Amino acid sequence: MVRPGAGGPRICAVTCVKNEGPFVLEWVAYNRLLGVTDFLVYSNDCDDGTDALLDALAAAGVVHLPNPAQGRSYQMEALKDAARQEVVRRADWIWVADVDEFLNIHAGDHTLPALIAACGDPQAISVSFQFFANAGIAQFEDVPVIAQFTRSHNPDLWCDQSAIEVKSLVRRDFPLQYLGAHRPFFRKTLPTAKHPRWTDGSGRPVPGAFLSADRPRRMRRFPAAGARRFATLNHYALRSLDSYLVKTERGDVNREGRIFDESYWQERNDPAWEDRSILRMLPALEAEITELRALPGVARLHDLSVQAHRAKVGMLRAQPQIAARAAHLGALPALPPGEAELIARLGLAEDAA
Template sequence: MNITALTCVKNEGPFLLEWIAYNRVIGVTDFMIYHNDCTDGTDRLLEKLQEHGIVETMVNPAKGRNYQMEALKKSRRRASIKKADWVWVADVDEFLNIHVGDHTIPALIEACGNPQCISVTFQFFASCGIEKYEDKPVIEQFLYSHNPDIWTHETAIEVKSLVRSDFPMTYFGAHRPFHDGKNLPRRKQPTWTDGSGQPVMIQFIKMVNKRRIRKYPSKGVRNFATLNHYAVRSLDSYLVKNDRGDVNREFREFDDTYWRERNDAAYFDDSILRYKDKLAAEMDRLKALDGIGALHDECVALHKAKLEELMAQDTYQAMRKQLQTCSPYPPNEAELRELIGMPA
């Protein structure tokens, strides 16, 4: 079974080998990785991995600023996508945690009844009070998340999708595939399940509600798989991540909402550690390839250097202090706690 992971990256160098190794462990056979405007060695590491036949990579073909969507729409022309039986669309901070069989993608597909699409629900993992960046596997460091069924005040949570080659697709979306048959009756719609093997709601397939195009209620949808999302990682890496974007923060107050929403450490979940030993062995195999270990180390060094550069700026010093001292509760929960007289 050919399974291709499809993603777009910018300055993900220190985290790239872990993500590739992890996906190889769970059954991914090929990778199509677009990159743009990298300053931390990500592009050089990808090119060397391509030389070794591990990935297919290219500069993002986007003409505008919507890098991800433009690349995903054009990706179907690429060799690794054309030959794939399944395509897994995910970001480098997202890890598919499979709870059935031998914990691989083929086992998930079998458990779900081999549908044309499987959409797996996010679970956002917090920074867990870790401030310093370390060159250690992300999945081992961050083991606390929000209540899996409730994120901030939402009971509907976003998904990412595994798409079979015969899905009647118009184009890949970042969260789900899109198709022209949304007005067809249910019996003519593609077979599509959640992470428990249950058919997703017809309203989701037909995109009836624009607010629910990429999410649906999360209760009972993770029996076979969860999508562990490490959106904040350590405080150090989060500061570097903020610099990666093109928002000029110098002339406006920093908003800590994104951090607070994804830094809810209410729930302990270490189930992904089932992959720990196999991940370590696969990372060692990749680092042993000519030039790969050295390029990974270069990415790590540049990540640390960027942090030092940012911390020399007053704006980033203020940002760090704000994140260190802000409420540990998501904004909506903090408001509720304040309303009933509890510390927010």
């Protein structure tokens, strides 16, 4: 496994967090295994100790800043600020992702340099989401998320859509106008001859409509079929039902006014497929977490955030209306509306990949 900074490129992961304390350690540890050398993390009004834990992880390459956002688009304002930060400016590659997203690299030794090489060293790589279901797991456990959740939708099909959102790895020389949460943007006046070399997770050129962002519905996504040969993005948007209740109470860390409602849960809780491929990373991940916990203050602050998370779960479940809502979510059908009909129409099998 390539260790961060061991002669490879400088790769900076950028993210925003709010009350993600129990999950920060795993995410930092996992990304270090991929070859991420630096982290720029913006925190939004945390009350579970996430911010203190991030500060304690400075020795692991984590730069922690309060989110400077003044408006409602917390993530976009943070990304604008990130472009001015030295940790980003000195990076060879930028990876923008959330703490519930884990890049699952199938190429080579399963690191970012291996993915970059497999894709032909382009200027950007956009990797398709694969949403991992709650699959009936009710209780929060302080163990790696990637070990707990192994069921997902058919990765070529999400609800009734074949085009699925992506997240992007961006090289220093990309002709950048600005970073988006899902992909970078270049100026529409850029001559075609100067368009960046940009691939999907199979090393293929991304679709033209996505590349030029000339269709609003194709600015953040493209067809997932055939796009995951070298990597997919495991997105654990739900986690346990306990943690989902905390997430709904917290609100969206990236933009104001977004509601994590019944449709959000049901659209992401399709357990039709089993995908255990990321578990190859688990032994190294557990060793890396142990190493990070040995840094001054990290184990204590992580454990305090876990206690705060469990206390919040207890407070929420003690409220009758939230307890009833939790029971309702747990009883919802697994297959989201529209998908069963589309599967039947296309003749897709529902067996594992």
